[in-house]
Amino acid sequence: MAKNQPTIDTTPAPGTPATEPVKLRATKKITVAGCTIAPGKVFSAHPDKASEMISAGAAVLVERSF
Amino acid sequence: MSYIARTRKILPNAFLFFVETGTEITSGDPPATITIDALAKPATEPADNWTSRPCTLELDIMREIQEEKTLCPRETGGWGTETDYDLIGVKLSFTDKTQSEHFERLLWVLPAKVEETEPQIPFTGSPSIEGWLKIVERDRTGADIVYCDLYGKLTLTGGTKVEGKPTRPQFTFEVLMSTALNSWMAPV
Numbered sequence: 001m002a003k004n005q006p007t008i009d010t011t012p013a014p015g016t017p018a019t020e021p022v023k024l025r026a027t028k029k030i031t032v033a034g035c036t037i038a039p040g041k042v043f044s045a046h047p048d049k050a051s052e053m054i055s056a057g058a059a060v061l062v063e064r065s066f
Numbered sequence: 067m068s069y070i071a072r073t074r075k076i077l078p079n080a081f082l083f084f085v086e087t088g089t090e091i092t093s094g095d096p097p098a099t100i101t102i103d104a105l106a107k108p109a110t111e112p113a114d115n116w117t118s119r120p121c122t123l124e125l126d127i128m129r130e131i132q133e134e135k136t137l138c139p140r141e142t143g144g145w146g147t148e149t150d151y152d153l154i155g156v157k158l159s160f161t162d163k164t165q166s167e168h169f170e171r172l173l174w175v176l177p178a179k180v181e182e183t184e185p186q187i188p189f190t191g192s193p194s195i196e197g198w199l200k201i202v203e204r205d206r207t208g209a210d211i212v213y214c215d216l217y218g219k220l221t222l223t224g225g226t227k228v229e230g231k232p233t234r235p236q237f238t239f240e241v242l243m244s245t246a247l248n249s250w251m252a253p254v
Contacts, residue, residue: 029246031109032100033099033100035109038104038247049097049098
């Protein structure tokens, strides 16, 4: 994670299934779900995968899906 | 492929594959969902993500190059013309051996994919289909010589004539030059 970057909470709201996908925007060229995506692409991912990508600086949270 | 191999006389053929924009691909563990567009391109594998196009009889790669002539001063004195060449567009033209879902949809300008026994209102859809075109060129020994993925718009060139010979649908694919995911590769 980049220095001084705030921790982003991708956990779903109470009552929302833990597997509810979260919406992300790619910040660099990455491979997700067998697809190559370019920076700026908005996509959905499982919260665990989303946290992983945000931590790696590969994506940012767009909005919660709830 | 080595430079020497490239200088050999070859007779390439081409196989085309297509994936339409708006196609959703869900994969991975935990899963993620990607909607295909100019910013998202499916990997070559699994091949199910791509639809094989019919046998390609002809493939023409047409580059639109703009020439700009400028009068520049010569170091030896006087003026001389210099020409700059800019690539401003690329279109592919190809001819299929057989009809296809793309052909029927574009000919009748249908609003949705053709499904058997599913009625649609003709001439209410889009005359183009956007998506990724994968070109695989192969030499006479069966070795792949070019992989090329391009994003653009597929249109039907002209219409079709009902006559006493097979229809050979001809398509134009206009490449969107701005996507960073267009790719070309010569496999080793």
